Amino acid sequence: MTQSRTPGSAGGREPAEQAGRAETGGRELAEQAGRVDAVTADEMMTIAAARSLRDGQVCFVGIGLPSTAANLARRLHAPDLALIYESGTLGSRPDHLPLSIGDGALATSALTVISVPEVFNYWLQPGRIDVGFLSGAQLDRLGNINTTVIGEYDEPTVRLPGSGGAPEIAASCREVIIVMRHRARALVEEVDFVTSVGYGSGPQDRKVLGLRGKGPTRVITDLGVLEPDPETAELVLTALHQGISVEQARAETGWELQVSVDLKITAPPSPTELAMLRSMTAVRG
Amino acid sequence: MTKIVPLADAIAGLVRDGDTVALEGFTHLIPFAAGHEIIRQGIRDLTLIRMTPDLIYDQLIGAGCAAKLVFSWGGNPGVGSLHRMRDALATGWPVPLEIEEHSHAGMANRYVAGASGLPFAVLRGYAGTDLPQHTDTISSVTCPFTGEELAAVSALNPDVGIVHAQRADRAGNVQLWGIIGVQKEVVLAAKRALVTVEEIVDELTPLPGAIVLPHWAVEMVAVAPGGAAPSYAHGYYDRDNSAYRAWDAISRDRDAFSRWLIELKAVAA
Numbered sequence: 296m297t298q299s300r301t302p303g304s305a306g307g308r309e310p311a312e313q314a315g316r317a318e319t320g321g322r323e324l325a326e327q328a329g330r331v332d333a334v335t336a337d338e339m340m341t342i343a344a345a346r347s348l349r350d351g352q353v354c355f356v357g358i359g360l361p362s363t364a365a366n367l368a369r370r371l372h373a374p375d376l377a378l379i380y381e382s383g384t385l386g387s388r389p390d391h392l393p394l395s396i397g398d399g400a401l402a403t404s405a406l407t408v409i410s411v412p413e414v415f416n417y418w419l420q421p422g423r424i425d426v427g428f429l430s431g432a433q434l435d436r437l438g439n440i441n442t443t444v445i446g447e448y449d450e451p452t453v454r455l456p457g458s459g460g461a462p463e464i465a466a467s468c469r470e471v472i473i474v475m476r477h478r479a480r481a482l483v484e485e486v487d488f489v490t491s492v493g494y495g496s497g498p499q500d501r502k503v504l505g506l507r508g509k510g511p512t513r514v515i516t517d518l519g520v521l522e523p524d525p526e527t528a529e530l531v532l533t534a535l536h537q538g539i540s541v542e543q544a545r546a547e548t549g550w551e552l553q554v555s556v557d558l559k560i561t562a563p564p565s566p567t568e569l570a571m572l573r574s575m576t577a578v579r580g
Numbered sequence: 581m582t583k584i585v586p587l588a589d590a591i592a593g594l595v596r597d598g599d600t601v602a603l604e605g606f607t608h609l610i611p612f613a614a615g616h617e618i619i620r621q622g623i624r625d626l627t628l629i630r631m632t633p634d635l636i637y638d639q640l641i642g643a644g645c646a647a648k649l650v651f652s653w654g655g656n657p658g659v660g661s662l663h664r665m666r667d668a669l670a671t672g673w674p675v676p677l678e679i680e681e682h683s684h685a686g687m688a689n690r691y692v693a694g695a696s697g698l699p700f701a702v703l704r705g706y707a708g709t710d711l712p713q714h715t716d717t718i719s720s721v722t723c724p725f726t727g728e729e730l731a732a733v734s735a736l737n738p739d740v741g742i743v744h745a746q747r748a749d750r751a752g753n754v755q756l757w758g759i760i761g762v763q764k765e766v767v768l769a770a771k772r773a774l775v776t777v778e779e780i781v782d783e784l785t786p787l788p789g790a791i792v793l794p795h796w797a798v799e800m801v802a803v804a805p806g807g808a809a810p811s812y813a814h815g816y817y818d819r820d821n822s823a824y825r826a827w828d829a830i831s832r833d834r835d836a837f838s839r840w841l842i843e844l845k846a847v848a849a
Binding site for chain 1: 606607608631632651652653654655657658659661665666669670681682683684685688689691692703704705706707708709710711714728729758759760761762764765789812814818819821824
């Protein structure tokens with residue numbers, strides 16, 4: 296079980312962090328729903344993220360929230376979802392959630408294990424991966440991700456882990472899905488450091504920069520879903536999870552969040568989804 | 581011919597003050613025993629290279645062995661931050677630490693270039709990111725055939741490359757399997773290579789997915805049973821996730837870390 300953290304420590308909230316189950320946002324959502332043991336915000340986020348993966352896709356998985364969601368999808372509606380981890384495991388089918396991207400279970404359950412240069416050069420770089428599944432400490436209105444520093448690079452307020460595989464995942468996967476908790480300090484007008492490019496400074500940037508993938512197509516948070524506007528590439532609110540208001544989402548977004556005219560409400564977790572997720576997180580390594 | 585020697589002799593013979601040293605192992609087969617011996621021998625001013633400086637580099641940095649860190653992801657996987665690394669960067673304790681930061685793809689390709697005898701590697705990477713402004717070993721190159729601009733990263737050729745493996749035979753041929761990371765690349769890129777192994781065997785039985793490093797590509801082999809713990813050695817022991825979680829509290833506090841360091845130095849390799 297992961298330890299829960301106070302929101303105050305979250306400047307250092309890292310992509311490595313696993314889905315906690317007792318987050319403040321989760322309790323709020325549960326209370327609003329009037330059921331103390333109801334679905335937490337993190338559970339809703341993980342289930343919504345899992346639903347966005349389709350069976351038969353090839354998915355490059357970052358550790359933490361994305362890994363939980365991808366493995367949930369594989370256990371539910373996408374048994375043939377192929378998971379690739381940057382440690383070189385292709386087609387991993389772990390029987391428990393890994394703590395790190397190199398856990399033994401990822402290798403023993405894999406179709407094959409390859410070297411790290413091969414993962415990046417043969418599989419990711421040429422565009423063989425359908426979906427990159429990422430998280431981040433900061434995300435901006437144009438989908439750029441920061442996992443490097445909060446503040447100035449040379450004298451940061453918070454030193455984050457750095458790039459890992461994310462920049463090339465964001466560049467080369469056919470599309471990118473981002474999973475992260477919705478907080479005003481995390482969803483910011485402009486990231487302090489561009490670790491991984493979303494849409495750069497505007498809708499033309501990916502083409503100019505020679506980035507071959509489409510870029511981030513959806514951001515799934517514990518409050519709802521954001522998608523890029525087709526004209527401006529700015530992330531707009533396209534769905535809210537049950538019990539969340541537009542005002543709440545706006546209050547937790549660091550830019551003036553636009554709302555889609557076709558705003559949807561996420562279907563609540565089914566008993567099957569919830570039971571599977573809870574059985575998985577209960578036995579985390 | 582590879583020399584099979586005690587670990588303390590291997591470190592004393594291969595690693596010198598001021599060297600550039602890469603201890604690799606991508607979450608698996610992390611050469612903890614070798615790193616701890618570097619700490620015990622008090623080797624200083626090292627440029628430490630590693631894609632994922634996890635606990636072992638946090639320990640080396642906290643012990644004051646490092647002057648510079650070359651890396652692409654510095655965290656305690658699944659747990660949080662490397663607090664000794666953060667402390668050294670923020671306050672220079674116990675000694676100032678310089679950094680050279682890349683992405684995983686960049687680092688992997690730097691090792692490939694080093695192993696291939698090339699001065700740099702080419703990749704599709706870094707475009708639009710802020711790293712090239714801060715890292716002078718990232719540049720660009722124009723393809724002579726298509727005119728396309730691509731990222732270029734300088735080769736890594738560490739003075740010493742250190743990896744852990746499952747086993748070696750008596751001639752010093754090394755066999756490893758499971759997640760193989762950049763083990764082969766760092767051994768071939770390094771000027772001097774040390775491999776620590778779980779055991780020496782009479783014969784290396786072929787295994788699915790295993791790679792072999794011939795004895796003439798490795799300077800020294802040292803037997804270090806459990807030498808990758810608390811990471812793991814596929815087929816020998818599992819990752820000790822509780823040790824990774826426990827490190828968080830030890831590394832947050834200079835006194836707790838200093839006590840850990842005294843205990844480490846009290847135990848011979």
